[in-house]
Amino acid sequence: VWRPEPGFLASLPNLKLILSLGAGVDHLLGDPQLPRHLPIVRLVDPHMTDAMSEYVVLQVLRLHRRDLDYRAQQEAGVWRELDQKNAVERRVGILGLGELGQDAAKKLKALGFDVAGWRRSEKTVTGLRCHAGAAGLPLLLGRSEILVCLLPLTAETEGILNSSTLALLPRGAALVNAARGAHLVEEHLLAALASGQISAAVLDVFREEPLPADHPFWHHPCIVLTPHVAAFTNPVTAAPIILDNIRRFEEGRPLLNRVDPARGY
Numbered sequence: 080v081w082r083p084e085p086g087f088l089a090s091l092p093n094l095k096l097i098l099s100l101g102a103g104v105d106h107l108l109g110d111p112q113l114p115r116h117l118p119i120v121r122l123v124d125p126h127m128t129d130a131m132s133e134y135v136v137l138q139v140l141r142l143h144r145r146d147l148d149y150r151a152q153q154e155a156g157v158w159r160e161l162d163q164k165n166a167v168e169r170r171v172g173i174l175g176l177g178e179l180g181q182d183a184a185k186k187l188k189a190l191g192f193d194v195a196g197w198r199r200s201e202k203t204v205t206g207l208r209c210h211a212g213a214a215g216l217p218l219l220l221g222r223s224e225i226l227v228c229l230l231p232l233t234a235e236t237e238g239i240l241n242s243s244t245l246a247l248l249p250r251g252a253a254l255v256n257a258a259r260g261a262h263l264v265e266e267h268l269l270a271a272l273a274s275g276q277i278s279a280a281v282l283d284v285f286r287e288e289p290l291p292a293d294h295p296f297w298h299h300p301c302i303v304l305t306p307h308v309a310a311f312t313n314p315v316t317a318a319p320i321i322l323d324n325i326r327r328f329e330e331g332r333p334l335l336n337r338v339d340p341a342r343g344y
């Protein structure tokens with residue numbers, strides 16, 4: 080399922096297994112009548128992971144190489160060289176070091192970026208600077224000139240991109256949110272852009288989707304937006320993965336990518 084009507088799953092008397100057609104499960108766990116005693120699995124498709132990393136690399140390169148500034152210069156017919164750092168001098172921070180965050184970090188590192196990440200647990204990732212938990216968040220933010228959000232949406236991460244956290248980034252930092260719209264407090268981003276604390280934002284997800292026609296993000300010169308397309312489910316590659324989990328369930332073998340409803344992801 081993908082975004083079933085709240086209460087729909089509870090209305091199915093013989094339901095045994097719930098498979099999310101997407102990587103995130105916030106749409107399921109938000110249903111107050113969700114049969115939480117049933118196993119819930121999410122989709123982890125390596126091709127979807129590749130697609131997300133393509134998106135993240137594309138946007139980080141765009142910000143790193145000052146593409147927005149050059150677009151504006153072209154618009155104005157201006158020929159001017161802007162300062163350019165080397166990738167190794169560019170500090171990128173990734174919120175969420177799961178399936179998607181780890182792959183994006185690895186690919187950004189391969190391009191030479193100085194990458195660090197943040198997660199809930201103290202687990203480390205070989206070759207990557209990892210910060211964990213509430214104490215680790217300011218450390219990650221304080222170093223991130225480009226901050227990429229790849230967190231699941233949970234009670235703990237809702238609104239995590241807000242005026243307090245954005246203020247901890249180095250002045251002029253840029254933001255990429257490809258996780259969920261509700262991670263961002265949208266008015267706080269607009270204020271941070273107005274003050275210069277944030278120089279640019281690339282957003283794939285929004286509190287309300289489709290983004291309303293009169294939303295200020297549409298025509299903001301420092302915002303690039305895409306319509307929730309960073310990585311979507313491709314039936315050709317997803318179907319065999321879903322089938323494998325159904326077979327595992329029928330044969331009593333361990334399920335892959337099980338969700339912990341108490342943890343929220």
Ligand SMILES: NC(=O)c1ccc[n+]([C@@H]2O[C@H](COP(=O)([O-])OP(=O)(O)OC[C@H]3O[C@@H](n4cnc5c(N)ncnc54)[C@H](OP(=O)(O)O)[C@@H]3O)[C@@H](O)[C@H]2O)c1
Nearest residue numbers: 102103175176177178179198199200230231235257309310
């Ligand atoms: N825009 C799109 O098209 C699109 C497509 C696919 C997915 N997504 C979004 O991307 C999200 C991430 O996917 P994924 O497959 O990478 O998920 P995942 O494998 O479950 O990884 C989640 C990561 O977030 C960390 N995390 C969770 N709660 C946290 C907290 N309170 N504090 C710090 N770290 C926390 C986890 O920490 P631990 O490692 O310590 O557990 C883990 O590293 C999905 O939930 C979905 O919302 C968006």
